[in-house]
Amino acid sequence: MSLSSVPARLTLLALLSASTFYCLYKSRRLRHLKLSLNANPNPSLSKPKLFFVSQTGTSRALADRLFDLLASNDLPFDLVDLKDYEPEDLPKETLVLIVASTWEDGKPPQNAKFFSNWLSESAEDFRVGSLLLSRCKFSVFGVGSQAYGATFNAVARDFSRRMRALGAREILPVWEGDVDSGDIDEVFGAWSAKLVGVLKGDVVENGAVLRSEVGGESDAESVGSSDEDGGSEDGGTGSEIVDVEDIAGKVPSRKRVTVAETNGRLNGKKEMVTPVIRASLEKQGYKIIGSHSGVKICRWTKSQLRGRGGCYKHSFYGIESHRCMEATPSLACANKCVFCWRHHTNPVGKSWQWKMDDPLEIVNSAIDLHTNMIKQMKGVPGVSLERLMEGLSPKHCALSLVGEPIMYPEINTLVDELHRRRISTFLVTNAQFPEKIKMLKPVTQLYVSVDAATKESLKAIDRPLFGDFWERFIDSLKALREKQQRTVYRLTLVKGWNTEELDAYSNLFGIGKPDFVEIKGVTYCGSSATSKLTMENVPWHADVKAFSEALALRSQGEYEVACEHVHSCCVLLANTEKFKVNGKWFTWIDYEKFHDLVSSEKPFNSMDYMAASPSWAVYGAEEGGFDPGQSRYRKERHHKSSR
Numbered sequence: 001m002s003l004s005s006v007p008a009r010l011t012l013l014a015l016l017s018a019s020t021f022y023c024l025y026k027s028r029r030l031r032h033l034k035l036s037l038n039a040n041p042n043p044s045l046s047k048p049k050l051f052f053v054s055q056t057g058t059s060r061a062l063a064d065r066l067f068d069l070l071a072s073n074d075l076p077f078d079l080v081d082l083k084d085y086e087p088e089d090l091p092k093e094t095l096v097l098i099v100a101s102t103w104e105d106g107k108p109p110q111n112a113k114f115f116s117n118w119l120s121e122s123a124e125d126f127r128v129g130s131l132l133l134s135r136c137k138f139s140v141f142g143v144g145s146q147a148y149g150a151t152f153n154a155v156a157r158d159f160s161r162r163m164r165a166l167g168a169r170e171i172l173p174v175w176e177g178d179v180d181s182g183d184i185d186e187v188f189g190a191w192s193a194k195l196v197g198v199l200k201g202d203v204v205e206n207g208a209v210l211r212s213e214v215g216g217e218s219d220a221e222s223v224g225s226s227d228e229d230g231g232s233e234d235g236g237t238g239s240e241i242v243d244v245e246d247i248a249g250k251v252p253s254r255k256r257v258t259v260a261e262t263n264g265r266l267n268g269k270k271e272m273v274t275p276v277i278r279a280s281l282e283k284q285g286y287k288i289i290g291s292h293s294g295v296k297i298c299r300w301t302k303s304q305l306r307g308r309g310g311c312y313k314h315s316f317y318g319i320e321s322h323r324c325m326e327a328t329p330s331l332a333c334a335n336k337c338v339f340c341w342r343h344h345t346n347p348v349g350k351s352w353q354w355k356m357d358d359p360l361e362i363v364n365s366a367i368d369l370h371t372n373m374i375k376q377m378k379g380v381p382g383v384s385l386e387r388l389m390e391g392l393s394p395k396h397c398a399l400s401l402v403g404e405p406i407m408y409p410e411i412n413t414l415v416d417e418l419h420r421r422r423i424s425t426f427l428v429t430n431a432q433f434p435e436k437i438k439m440l441k442p443v444t445q446l447y448v449s450v451d452a453a454t455k456e457s458l459k460a461i462d463r464p465l466f467g468d469f470w471e472r473f474i475d476s477l478k479a480l481r482e483k484q485q486r487t488v489y490r491l492t493l494v495k496g497w498n499t500e501e502l503d504a505y506s507n508l509f510g511i512g513k514p515d516f517v518e519i520k521g522v523t524y525c526g527s528s529a530t531s532k533l534t535m536e537n538v539p540w541h542a543d544v545k546a547f548s549e550a551l552a553l554r555s556q557g558e559y560e561v562a563c564e565h566v567h568s569c570c571v572l573l574a575n576t577e578k579f580k581v582n583g584k585w586f587t588w589i590d591y592e593k594f595h596d597l598v599s600s601e602k603p604f605n606s607m608d609y610m611a612a613s614p615s616w617a618v619y620g621a622e623e624g625g626f627d628p629g630q631s632r633y634r635k636e637r638h639h640k641s642s643r
Contacts, residue, residue: 048095050077051085053155055101055109058179058276059143063099066192073196087118095137097195100159102144106151116155123162134167139198141191142176143184147348147465152176171198180347185276269355272332272347281331286402287369288331290357293408295327295366296401297373305374305391306382308633312565313398313426315617315625316518316572317445318588322374322387325394325423327366328401329359329408334432336463337451350465352409359414363421370394395591400428400447406436415441422595428490432466434475438482442604444594445486448476448512453504461494477512486589486606489514494522495539499547506554515578515606516587517559519548521569541569548573562587563617565625572619578607585618586610 050070052063060081067079077097090096103109108116122128142156153176160174175191177184272292273281286294300311300321310321332347332354374391377383397418399405406429408414418425424444429437431448440446452458455470466472480487489512493499509517521539539547545564548571552559555573562574562585572587579586588611597604616623626632 047076047078049085049093049097050079051082051096051098051100052079053082053098053100053108053112053115055103058184059099059101062141062143062177062184062188065188066097066099066195069192069196070199073200075196075199082112082115085115087115090119090136091132093133093136098138098140098156098159100140100142100156102142102148102151102153102155106148106154108155112155116158119159119162119166123165128166130165130167132166133163136163136168137171138163138168139170139172139195140174141188142174143179144176145180145348146178147180147350152178171195179276180274180349183270184274269353272330272354274347277331277347281402287373289327289362289365289369291355292331292357293327293329293362293366294331294401295325295369297370298324298326300324301326301374301391302377302380303633304630305377305387306380307384307387307631308382309567309626309630312518312520312568312570312572312625314627315565316516316563316587316613318591318611319396319426320390322391323394324396324398325366325370326398326401327370328399328403328405329362329411329414330405331403332407333403333430334407334465335430336465337461347403348465349407352407356409359408359410360417362414363417366397367394394423396424396426398426398428399443400426404430404433406433406440411436412439412441415443419595419598422592424589424591424594429476430462431473431476432464432469434472434479437476437479440483442483442485442598444589444591445488446480446483447488447490447518448480448514450477450489450491450505450508453501453508457501474511477508480512480514484603484605486516487512487514488516488518491517491519492522493519493539493544493547495537495543499539499543502547502550502554505551509555509559515575516562517551517573519544519551519571519573539569541566544569544571561619563613563625564619565617567624567626579610585613587613587617 050063050067052059054060054063063079067077070077082098100112101109107113122132138160140156140160142153144151144153144156146152153174156174156176160170164170172191172195175187177187273288278288281288281294284296286296288294298311298321300309300314301324304310304314304321310319313319313324314321330352332349334348334350336348371392371394374388377391378388405411405427415425415427426445426447427440427443428447428449431450437446437448451461458464458470458473462469489508491505521541521544522537541564545561548561552561552573557576559573560576560580561571562579563572564570574580574585574587590609590611594609597608615621616628617625
């Protein structure tokens with residue numbers, strides 16, 4: 001390379017600049033550390049800090065609670081979000097408390113990564129030494145989910161280990177709360193009470209847990225605390241090995257002992273819906289049934305009650321939205337999808353480990369709660385008495401409200417009860433329980449969510465709990481192929497995430513051989529700390545149409561675009577051999593025929609209860625899937641108009 005050339009000189013200058021910047025950064029950092037170590041050991045004391053690391057708001061709420069408790073005990077603290085804190089000021093602190101959440105793959109939330117990285121770099125830098133935080137005492141409470149196994153509360157443990165490596169003294173070992181166990185409020189309350197005792201000197205005099213040297217072991221363990229590495233000295237997890245899937249309702253296998261044990265509930269099943277989860281879901285409009293089920297009225301139900309049109313299920317399958325009940329027998333899920341409507345306020349789990357309610361009681365309560373919500377529409381402009389009375393007698397049940405309904409152990413009994421009342425069933429599963437799909441009795445229409453077509457994108461979008469999620473996904477598609485009732489792949493397009501996977505999606509068609517493929521643009525549910533999605537990720541209806549047409553072409557005639565619902569940004573592909581008869585589509589359902597077939601207890605298939613699709617629902621129709629018997633309601637520049 002000739003240094004006389006302009007590009008070469010620019011390259012060399014860039015390298016020198018980068019090197020100079022790095023050296024200056026390191027020099028500044030080391031100067032700061034030296035100043036911290038040589039600082040006056042008795043400066044004027046600043047107020048102790050109560051830090052929180054929060055993703056969904058749980059840690060923030062717990063920190064607020066502790067802040068009030070400390071204040072009431074004349075222990076003044078500054079409440080600080082770690083994202084707003086300069087980590088290089090940590091050597092100046094004398095006392096810090098941390099309430100820390102663990103997010104994906106055992107990592108801290110995005111807003112705390114700078115602090116976490118600084119702590120990690122300092123602890124691993126031999127030039128820093130083990131006296132940097134020698135003036136500081138601390139304690140950490142972790143907020144996480146047992147469903148994530150080995151990474152449960154990894155952030156809290158890491159903070160504790162790094163701070164001890166830098167010379168800080170831990171006044172209480174790490175305590176760990178499980179947001180899905182229902183005991184986090186009690187465990188946090190016990191930790192807070194013990195912490196106040198330590199800070200006021202009450203417990204210290206009676207042998208409180210204090211680390212006398214850097215990296216030293218605690219003199220004792222306390223209720224709710226964990227050992228340093230989450231296991232016993234021999235690398236195990238205690239005298240009894242308990243699989244993460246079986247953890248609920250059993251003694252935790254680590255040294256941690258939950259407050260639930262002291263309350264006499266050690267051998268009992270926990271309720272899935274904790275008070276925190278219940279409050280959050282009820283705030284979103286969900287009606288909670290018993291300890292693990294829910295029902296919610298849909299905006300399309302309200303719309304069709306007012307004569308303003310139904311949802312895409314009305315256009316595609318003849319579902320009357322004002323007679324459709326959205327419910328689930330399991331609010332828990334095995335995924336944390338980026339487009340989750342609930343912003344992950346529902347519980348998660350990989351198997352059923354909770355108290356179980358009777359399926360008949362669930363059905364009865366769901367219908368009662370649903371009809372009560374319908375009654376509240378009386379007197380609303382546009383709601384006729386005829387439609388109101390029809391709405392009080394639901395004819396369809398969409399088991400897709402939230403969570404994973406197929407997890408419920410008595411799902412077959414629940415489906416039987418709905419069919420006995422001649423209520424059709426649309427059930428959606430997230431493709432993580434293939435054995436449950438195999439065991440499922442015939443439902444009116446069985447869906448599998450196909451949120452991505454490759455292993456990498458599925459992990460990024462669905463954020464599954466299972467390590468073998470891809471194998472479970474493929475096995476679920478194979479199980480779907482064996483079903484005789486109507487089957488559907490449900491694709492949610494997320495622009496920038498999965499819209500470029502046409503060939504991969506096409507390859508999945510041959511595995512499950514679905515009757516239909518629903519392709520819908522993702523619904524933006526507002527900003528959330530749990531999701532990175534923005535309106536930029538929401539495709540236009542034209543984008544969904546283009547994707548659907550291209551996917552149909554790749555099937556070489558096996559599937560064609562049959563219907564659309566412009567308002568829902570949704571398109572339907574249908575199997576041409578089964579549902580296109582003499583050039584006419586039969587995507588609708590003869591619901592009475594379906595119930596007669598179920599009652600006969602004889603084998604039947606999806607073509608035995610199909611019905612003709614109306615012209616307005618067919619792809620390319622002028623109506624765009626909107627029922628002309630309804631009145632279209634539009635909002636334009638804040639003015640209301642209808643036609």
